[in-house]
Amino acid sequence: MLPGEQINYAMNQAIYRPSIVLCCLLLLSACGAWETVPEATPDAEKAFTVPDRSTRISEPGALEAFKSETKKITDYLLYDGDDIHIEVIGRPELSGVQRIGPDGRISLSIVGSVSVRNLNREQAAEKINNALSPYYLNIFTTVRVEHYNSNRIIIIGRVEHPGELLFNTPPNLLDILAQAGGMPLLRKEQVLTRCAIIRNEKILWVDLTRLLTGDTTLNVPLQRNDVVYIPDATDTSVFVLGAVNTPGVFRLTPQMSFMDALGQAGGLTKDGNFNDVHLIRPDANVNMKIDMSELLKPQGKLNVAMNEGDIIFVPKHGVSKIGYILQQINPFSTLFTITQLGAVAP
Numbered sequence: 084m085l086p087g088e089q090i091n092y093a094m095n096q097a098i099y100r101p102s103i104v105l106c107c108l109l110l111l112s113a114c115g116a117w118e119t120v121p122e123a124t125p126d127a128e129k130a131f132t133v134p135d136r137s138t139r140i141s142e143p144g145a146l147e148a149f150k151s152e153t154k155k156i157t158d159y160l161l162y163d164g165d166d167i168h169i170e171v172i173g174r175p176e177l178s179g180v181q182r183i184g185p186d187g188r189i190s191l192s193i194v195g196s197v198s199v200r201n202l203n204r205e206q207a208a209e210k211i212n213n214a215l216s217p218y219y220l221n222i223f224t225t226v227r228v229e230h231y232n233s234n235r236i237i238i239i240g241r242v243e244h245p246g247e248l249l250f251n252t253p254p255n256l257l258d259i260l261a262q263a264g265g266m267p268l269l270r271k272e273q274v275l276t277r278c279a280i281i282r283n284e285k286i287l288w289v290d291l292t293r294l295l296t297g298d299t300t301l302n303v304p305l306q307r308n309d310v311v312y313i314p315d316a317t318d319t320s321v322f323v324l325g326a327v328n329t330p331g332v333f334r335l336t337p338q339m340s341f342m343d344a345l346g347q348a349g350g351l352t353k354d355g356n357f358n359d360v361h362l363i364r365p366d367a368n369v370n371m372k373i374d375m376s377e378l379l380k381p382q383g384k385l386n387v388a389m390n391e392g393d394i395i396f397v398p399k400h401g402v403s404k405i406g407y408i409l410q411q412i413n414p415f416s417t418l419f420t421i422t423q424l425g426a427v428a429p
Contacts, residue, residue, distance in 0.1 A: 123361065127371035130364055131387035149280070149287045150303060158203040159251075162233035162307065163187055167199070169211060172223045177215065180229055193218050204228065236305055238263045240278075240313035255302045256280070256289065259311055281310040296338060321389050323348035325397035326355035339389045341373070348395070351375070356400040362387065363394040
């Protein structure tokens with residue numbers, strides 16, 4: 084190479100190499116815009132609690148008020164729809180099975196209609212006997228229940244067997260859930276975290292998570308015509324996003340912890356930032372930064388309980404961001420860039 088050409092080549096390299104370095108620096112600086120990691124909220128730990136399956140938390144005011152309305156029935160009371168067998172001794176023409184009408188009445192020959200709603204068997208027999216006495220001498224009447232058609236609880240929502248459930252004695256909430264399908268957890272859209280008990284114009288929301296983890300004070304006694312509603316899972320989900328193996332939406336289960344949710348998402352990928360995982364609770368407007376190395380220590384105080392709507396976000400660490408960007412470049416230009424970076428080194 085002639086001396087003049089060497090000078091031109093040297094000048095070109097002096098101009099070209101810094102441009103390569105500048106391009107690479109711009110490329111790497113762009114990584115910060117490629118993924119934005121949210122800032123942690125100061126003292127975010129105060130908004131989270133550690134799962135404790137021995138915790139017994141309830142709202143005694145509303146719960147006890149609802150329980151107090153449950154009638155303590157020691158004897159069955161007849162009601163609309165029940166089939167009763169009336170036997171008038173010595174009078175087969177007056178005996179037989181009758182269904183109590185929607186007005187709470189039955190019809191008797193000669194006498195006409197007689198109301199037996201909310202009477203027990205002995206009271207109903209006495210009332211029928213008194214109604215017949217003006218027309219018959221020395222009669223004696225008995226009443227027995229053939230079918231308890233009015234003693235029902237209605238269960239709706241995400242259960243295996245929605246509809247009417249009949250019972251002979253007043254059931255508790257767990258009795259009804261068991262009859263509705265052996266705990267309605269058999270389909271992915273079913274979630275047993277809470278339910279509503281509707282009684283006339285009142286609604287009581289029961290935390291089934293606590294009930295199923297041992298808080299039997301929430302096993303509410305039910306009464307005739309109560310409606311039990313199991314909601315869908317749309318409002319009982321948690322979200323695991325970012326550098327995890329299976330990001331997505333996961334059903335919130337009773338006493339689900341941070342590690343439970345992260346485990347369902349398959350854990351962190353090799354690109355995940357092990358020391359900068361974020362647990363975001365939108366309804367409390369907090370963001371807690373979790374260092375997985377601290378989480379894996381024996382005390383495990385960071386393995387907090389998950390709530391509805393919580394978001395776990397795992398960002399990629401810096402080296403992974405650079406690697407990801409380089410992988411998107413043409414292999415030849417990647418090799419060229421790395422070669423030029425090496426040539427610039429002194």
